[in-house]
Amino acid sequence: MSEALKQSLDLALFWEYRAVLLSGLLFNAGIFACAGLAALVLGLAAALLRLSSARPLRWIGTVYVELFRNAPDYVMLVWVHFVLPLLLGLALRTRIEFHPFLSAVVALGLVYSGYFAETFRAGIQSIPKGNIEAGRAVGMSEALILRRITLPQVVRRMLPEGLNIFISLFKATTIVSLIAVPDLMYRVSMVTQQEMQPLPLYTGAALTYFAIILVVATLLRWAGDRWSRSVLA
Amino acid sequence: MTEPPCIRVVDVHKKFGPLEVLKGVSFDVHRANVVTMIGASGSGKSTLLRCINYLEVPTAGAIFIDGESLGFREDRTGRRTPRPLREINRMRRDLGVVFQQFNLWPHMTVLGNIIEAPIRVLGMSRKDALQVAGECLQRVRLSDKANEYPARLSGGQQQRAAIARALAMSPKVLLFDEPTSSLDPELTDEVLNVMRELAEAGTTMIVVTHEIGFAREVSDRVLFLHDGSIDEDGHPDQVFTAPRSERCRQFLAKYLK
Numbered sequence: 140m141s142e143a144l145k146q147s148l149d150l151a152l153f154w155e156y157r158a159v160l161l162s163g164l165l166f167n168a169g170i171f172a173c174a175g176l177a178a179l180v181l182g183l184a185a186a187l188l189r190l191s192s193a194r195p196l197r198w199i200g201t202v203y204v205e206l207f208r209n210a211p212d213y214v215m216l217v218w219v220h221f222v223l224p225l226l227l228g229l230a231l232r233t234r235i236e237f238h239p240f241l242s243a244v245v246a247l248g249l250v251y252s253g254y255f256a257e258t259f260r261a262g263i264q265s266i267p268k269g270n271i272e273a274g275r276a277v278g279m280s281e282a283l284i285l286r287r288i289t290l291p292q293v294v295r296r297m298l299p300e301g302l303n304i305f306i307s308l309f310k311a312t313t314i315v316s317l318i319a320v321p322d323l324m325y326r327v328s329m330v331t332q333q334e335m336q337p338l339p340l341y342t343g344a345a346l347t348y349f350a351i352i353l354v355v356a357t358l359l360r361w362a363g364d365r366w367s368r369s370v371l372a
Numbered sequence: 373m374t375e376p377p378c379i380r381v382v383d384v385h386k387k388f389g390p391l392e393v394l395k396g397v398s399f400d401v402h403r404a405n406v407v408t409m410i411g412a413s414g415s416g417k418s419t420l421l422r423c424i425n426y427l428e429v430p431t432a433g434a435i436f437i438d439g440e441s442l443g444f445r446e447d448r449t450g451r452r453t454p455r456p457l458r459e460i461n462r463m464r465r466d467l468g469v470v471f472q473q474f475n476l477w478p479h480m481t482v483l484g485n486i487i488e489a490p491i492r493v494l495g496m497s498r499k500d501a502l503q504v505a506g507e508c509l510q511r512v513r514l515s516d517k518a519n520e521y522p523a524r525l526s527g528g529q530q531q532r533a534a535i536a537r538a539l540a541m542s543p544k545v546l547l548f549d550e551p552t553s554s555l556d557p558e559l560t561d562e563v564l565n566v567m568r569e570l571a572e573a574g575t576t577m578i579v580v581t582h583e584i585g586f587a588r589e590v591s592d593r594v595l596f597l598h599d600g601s602i603d604e605d606g607h608p609d610q611v612f613t614a615p616r617s618e619r620c621r622q623f624l625a626k627y628l629k
Contacts, residue, residue, distance in 0.1 A: 267473075267475075269471060269473050269474075269475035270475060270477055270478075272427055272469075272471070272475060273469070273471065273475035273476070273477065273534075273537075274477075275427060275461075275464065276425060276427065276464060276467070276468070276469035276471075276538075277464070277465065277468075277488075277489035277493060277537070277538075277541055278461045278462060278463075278464040278465035278489065278493045278541070279461070279489060279492065279493055280457075280458070280461055281457075283492055283493070287488065287492060288477055291479050292477075292478065292479050295479065
């Protein structure tokens with residue numbers, strides 16, 4: 140076995156720095172949770188706009204979805220972190236800087252809300268109209284129908300697609316080191332500069348991400364599958 | 373002063389684009405009466421039923437529930453202002469609807485379907501709602517299926533569950549939109565029997581149906597719709613034995629063959 144390959148498989152160095160490196164993972168998890176929540180809320184709002192009966196609202200929804208769904212994660216991240224504060228600063232005549240964590244949450248939240256919006260929209264449209272009419276017929280308000288009749292069914296139907304979006308979002312959190320959020324990748328780069336041993340460090344990071352995503356995704360798919368099958372026989 | 377009719381339909385028109393489906397329909401339904409609407413497909417009878425509780429908004433005309441207009445408010449000078457959706461929703465509670473496709477909510481059990489609106493719309497306590505639901509399930513003879521999901525029930529059972537859901541709101545009137553049309557023939561009787569019992573118990577009902585035998589036996593009054601208008605209107609004995617309208621005669625001839 141070549142020396143380089145042996146080195147890359149010897150993860151002792153990664154293990155040595157485990158506390159520093161894995162605490163970086165907390166940033167990934169934090170950004171994932173905040174951006175995921177923002178993406179869900181904004182995505183639902185955008186989907187409702189796209190399904191509105193008022194044409195101007197539909198247009199706003201469509202522009203929103205197309206804008207963010209078609210923006211690359213990286214470009215969006217850089218734009219939100221470096222350009223948006225400048226624009227806001229000019230508008231408000233003051234100096235504005237975004238904390239890298241905030242920029243990451245905003246950028247990823249916006250991009251993934253575009254994906255969620257389309258999933259929500261397809262889900263809402265797939266609910267038979269009769270379900271909604273039955274709600275109206277017993278005097279339920281439109282908001283109550285959305286909360287009690289439509290969304291519970293939509294969530295079950297969009298579960299597989301929604302999980303995929305969440306997994307993509309988690310993967311996307313690994314690019315936040317580019318705007319200096321001290322996540323796992325950022326810390327790996329720092330340690331690499333000190334130790335001059337990129338192979339075990341980057342390989343350790345890759346395996347860590349792989350293991351986490353595999354385990355979490357498998358568990359979620361299994362739980363989601365069981366849950367939706369128990370209810371929609 | 374005499375009691376106002378339970379439902380009063382006044383000169384209701386409905387257009388879908390250029391197509392006029394209802395061309396001015398008027399009739400009254402009095403308390404504890406059963407009115408059935410018959411007619412060929414496309415005659416407008418389902419649209420008329422849906423206009424009565426504003427699932428379709430009439431293009432012109434008015435619906436009155438116990439003398440109160442559903443679509444608009446009238447002030448003392450007789451000026452009409454449209455009712456906000458919130459008030460229409462409140463008045464809709466008085467009109468139970470049973471749909472051709474049942475329209476049970478698939479993510480809730482039968483019991484969940486029945487207690488949903490009493491709790492969320494009427495603000496009933498869960499305990500009271502469960503008691504009401506128990507009584508309603510007994511009336512439709514479905515107590516043993518309370519905890520099943522709709523997908524596991526036969527069509528007839530689903531429709532009886534839907535009737536129980538409508539009954540749980542204690543509506544003033546029950547509207548039936550072809551309640552047996554999507555059922556296999558052997559399942560229609562269990563639904564018709566429940567409806568027969570409701571009628572005998574004095575429930576006010578408007579029924580759109582193709583079940584001529586049921587209409588003849590249960591109705592106090594039969595309306596025959598043709599091309600968006602009432603073409604024949606009378607007691608079932610008269611309508612089914614000696615219809616005045618030629619079109620009604622032809623329609624019945626096809627069905628009674």
